[in-house]
Amino acid sequence: MAKQVPIVDYLVLGDQPHLEAHECKECGALYWDRRNACAKCGKTEFANKAVGTTGLVRSYAIVHQAAPGVPVPYVSAVIELDGGGQVKCNVVNVDPEPDKVSLGMKVQFTTFVAGTDDEGTEAVCFGFEPV
Amino acid sequence: MSDAVWVLGADMTKVGRYPDKDIVDLAAEASLNALADGGVTIHDMNILAAGTQFSGGLGQQLQHQIGQTGIPVYNVTNACATGATAVRTVYMSIAAGESDMGLAVGAEQMGKMGLLAGNAARGDTNVFEPSGRFGSVLPADGWLGSGTMPAVFGQAGMEYAYEHDGVGFEQFAKVAQKNHEHSALNPLSQYRKVFSLEEIMEARVISYPNTLPMCCPTGDAAAAIVLVSDAKLKTLSLEQQKRAVKISASILTSDPWTEGSAAQPDVSTLTRNAAKQAYEKAGVGPEDLDLVELHDCFATAELIHYDNLGLCEPGGAGAFIDSRAPWRDGSMPVNVSGGLISKGHPIGMTGAGGVFEITTQLRGEAGDRQIEGAKVGMAHVIGLGSACGIHLLEKSAA
Numbered sequence: 001m002a003k004q005v006p007i008v009d010y011l012v013l014g015d016q017p018h019l020e021a022h023e024c025k026e027c028g029a030l031y032w033d034r035r036n037a038c039a040k041c042g043k044t045e046f047a048n049k050a051v052g053t054t055g056l057v058r059s060y061a062i063v064h065q066a067a068p069g070v071p072v073p074y075v076s077a078v079i080e081l082d083g084g085g086q087v088k089c090n091v092v093n094v095d096p097e098p099d100k101v102s103l104g105m106k107v108q109f110t111t112f113v114a115g116t117d118d119e120g121t122e123a124v125c126f127g128f129e130p131v
Numbered sequence: 132m133s134d135a136v137w138v139l140g141a142d143m144t145k146v147g148r149y150p151d152k153d154i155v156d157l158a159a160e161a162s163l164n165a166l167a168d169g170g171v172t173i174h175d176m177n178i179l180a181a182g183t184q185f186s187g188g189l190g191q192q193l194q195h196q197i198g199q200t201g202i203p204v205y206n207v208t209n210a211c212a213t214g215a216t217a218v219r220t221v222y223m224s225i226a227a228g229e230s231d232m233g234l235a236v237g238a239e240q241m242g243k244m245g246l247l248a249g250n251a252a253r254g255d256t257n258v259f260e261p262s263g264r265f266g267s268v269l270p271a272d273g274w275l276g277s278g279t280m281p282a283v284f285g286q287a288g289m290e291y292a293y294e295h296d297g298v299g300f301e302q303f304a305k306v307a308q309k310n311h312e313h314s315a316l317n318p319l320s321q322y323r324k325v326f327s328l329e330e331i332m333e334a335r336v337i338s339y340p341n342t343l344p345m346c347c348p349t350g351d352a353a354a355a356i357v358l359v360s361d362a363k364l365k366t367l368s369l370e371q372q373k374r375a376v377k378i379s380a381s382i383l384t385s386d387p388w389t390e391g392s393a394a395q396p397d398v399s400t401l402t403r404n405a406a407k408q409a410y411e412k413a414g415v416g417p418e419d420l421d422l423v424e425l426h427d428c429f430a431t432a433e434l435i436h437y438d439n440l441g442l443c444e445p446g447g448a449g450a451f452i453d454s455r456a457p458w459r460d461g462s463m464p465v466n467v468s469g470g471l472i473s474k475g476h477p478i479g480m481t482g483a484g485g486v487f488e489i490t491t492q493l494r495g496e497a498g499d500r501q502i503e504g505a506k507v508g509m510a511h512v513i514g515l516g517s518a519c520g521i522h523l524l525e526k527s528a529a
Contacts, residue, residue: 009267
């Protein structure tokens with residue numbers, strides 16, 4: 001099997017792929033990127049927290065115009081995760097049509113290969129798909 | 132003696148594309164006209180603030196063309212709130228007693244810039260190497276949602292639709308129908324074409340629910356505002372005092388932490404905070420407003436700001452547009468200039484352009500687009516990242 005790397009470092013691969021947020025130890029605020037201090041409370045200690053793999057579509061847009069090389073149309077969304085947290089990603093495995101995607105729709109986490117580099121390493125991306 | 136700050140002069144160039152001019156030409160034209168409008172010259176100014184997102188150092192370049200008088204210059208950049216930030220910079224200097232008169236300019240030259248974000252082309256990657264704060268091995272746009280503005284603001288509108296009933300594609304489209312129709316009356320507008328609701332809903336989709344006529348264009352323009360202290364205004368002519376417009380509130384906020392802000396910028400909370408501060412400072416409420424210029428970079432954005440600014444019942448933005456309240460003949464006219472959707476949105480100009488529009492309306496000098504008897508107006512802008520500027524203006528005796 002080809003070597004795989006996650007497209008972003010908050011995606012954890014392995015037997016049970018999932019997302020891990022940086023959780024502020026003081027106030028519980030969640031962040032996907034590296035933070036110097038918590039934007040909510042100002043404290044500086046964080047711990048990794050595995051978040052839920054199911055949720056619902058809180059907002060979406062069906063993108064028809066994007067940068068050169070980006071396949072369109074696709075569904076850009078913010079997912080409200082069961083157990084807390086919100087994440088931005090694509091809704092995948094769905095027709096990108098207004099009558100196929102809906103606000104509040106239940107979705108689940110999934111992964112797929114986004115590309116392969118010159119050394120044969122695969123970049124794995126995540127998305128959410130209808131349940 | 133009052134500590135009020137007043138608009139003494141204002142001007143705005145027509146929004147368009149000016150390949151034969153540079154941004155300094157546009158800024159100089161608006162500045163010289165605003166100074167003349169106020170009956171003063173650059174030699175009367177104690178401070179200059181120049182706002183542009185894409186052309187740093189505009190203030191001194193402008194001085195070379197209209198007068199190098201040695202006054203302090205502040206070059207400001209604050210995304211789409213840049214022009215409002217320039218106005219507020221001069222306002223703060225006068226309110227602090229450091230200056231009695233100053234010039235604020237907002238300008239931009241964008242031409243046909245296209246997408247302003249999420250515009251990196253996807254190409255071949257030789258070897259995956261994590262970089263940046265997300266440890267990304269590929270550009271995220273298109274893989275993990277969209278950072279393009281039509282999608283980001285489209286999602287902001289859809290989040291409102293998720294939380295409230297009576298909001299959908301048709302309500303968003305009605306916003307664009309209104310603003311295009313308003314723009315037909317504004318000679319300074321980049322576009323002045325009227326569209327039917329059907330034409331808007333059937334137009335090319337950029338990011339659903341935003342179709343092409345629901346998105347602002349890119350373009351070139353400048354706007355300039357001359358501000359004066361209350362004490363200084365009282366030494367000027369009666370005609371200058373008569374045309375002066377009072378700044379009842381000048382507010383700038385940034386986005387506080389919210390749960391969703393880890394996933395996507397929150398454009399509502401900072402607008403709500405700014406509106407609350409503006410109403411408190413001015414001692415007026417939304418029911419006192421005769422017109423509002425608000426930040427309709429996309430039709431989806433205007434709709435949510437009806438609620439954020441308290442113009443409609445909480446959660447009632449859909450019913451508000453359905454009732455035609457924000458049309459120029461409605462109970463709360465919004466974006467009678469044509470808004471960013473049709474008047475245009477040269478980034479650094481926009482915040483100053485809104486103050487120009489409200490000033491012109493309160494003076495009763497807006498020509499065909501005049502809202503009769505307008506006494507109180509609001510100019511609102513938001514820059515993603517985020518910054519929100521609100522100026523509340525009142526027609527009042529000096």
